[in-house]
Amino acid sequence: MINFSLVVRYELWNMGLPKLNWEEYIREWLKCSNRRANEVLLNDSEVISEEELGRVSLALGKSKEDLLLLDPLHDLNARMLILNLNYLIASNVGHGGKQIVAKRLGVEPGTVSRWLSGTRTPSREDLTEIAKCFSVDLTLDLTVTPLFLSYHYFGYLEMQQWLKQKSDTINRELLVSLFPALRRLLE
Known part of the structure; x- marks a missing residue:
């Protein structure tokens, strides 16, 4: 099916x-x-x-x-890890992401560049650290699972954009009722 x-x-x-x-x-x-x-x-x-x-x-x-x-998975199989890594950096860190991620992971920026270009593959340990760095479920295999196509996972920058979009369209009554809880959560 x-x-x-x-x-x-x-x-x-x-x-x-x-x-x-x-x-x-x-x-x-x-x-x-x-x-x-x-x-x-x-x-x-x-x-x-x-x-x-x-x-x-x-x-x-x-x-x-x-x-x-x-069959999107068949079409993307060889590039899955590269697409996922590029997505994770772009959706969570944005500009200057390679350097920021390299620092967080304790590797050289050139190593991250090689991962993103596909000239080098991260080790299993590196993949685990990458998943932790971006709050990705550790049971997901970034070499197989198309996280960049997921509608379940949103990176930090996407979450911010989503909140902004929703706050611009929320009706007055709902905003008034939710505001005290939102304020407590966000302070």
């Missing part, structure tokens, strides 16, 4: 669309609620209707058959 959620996330990523806007694209393509868009993005075993498949197919300019045959 197709992992349609993964296919959709792969296509959104492949188009260069920011993860924070994926829900908006799905909502627009499927003409659905926020909840349904999140279900499509989050649930790896999600069943999608024929109508929804048609709408996604139209939005992406791909046939239904091509979408159903797409």
Whole structure:
């Protein structure tokens, strides 16, 4: 059975669309609620209707058959670790990330550059330290799991952007009711 959620996330990523806007694209393509868009993005075993498949197919300019045959993990397998490392640095640290990560991990910046280019592979110990550095579940294998396609994991910078986006769109009554708790949490 197709992992349609993964296919959709792969296509959104492949188009260069920011993860924070994926829900908006799905909502627009499927003409659905926020909840349904999140279900499509989050649930790896999600069943999608024929109508929804048609709408996604139209939005992406791909046939239904091509979408159903797409295997993102096979296409990305050789580059998985490099893509994950680049994503982790960009979504958590941003500009100057290689130097910051190198310092946190106790390695030379050149080592991080070689990991990102694929000319050198981090050891298992390095991968564990990288996962800890970015608060990634230690059971995930960064050489196999497409973290950069995940809608479950958000890097620190993405979390900040998400909070800003949501705070700009929250209705007055909800903000007033949540504000005391938010204030206590954020102080």
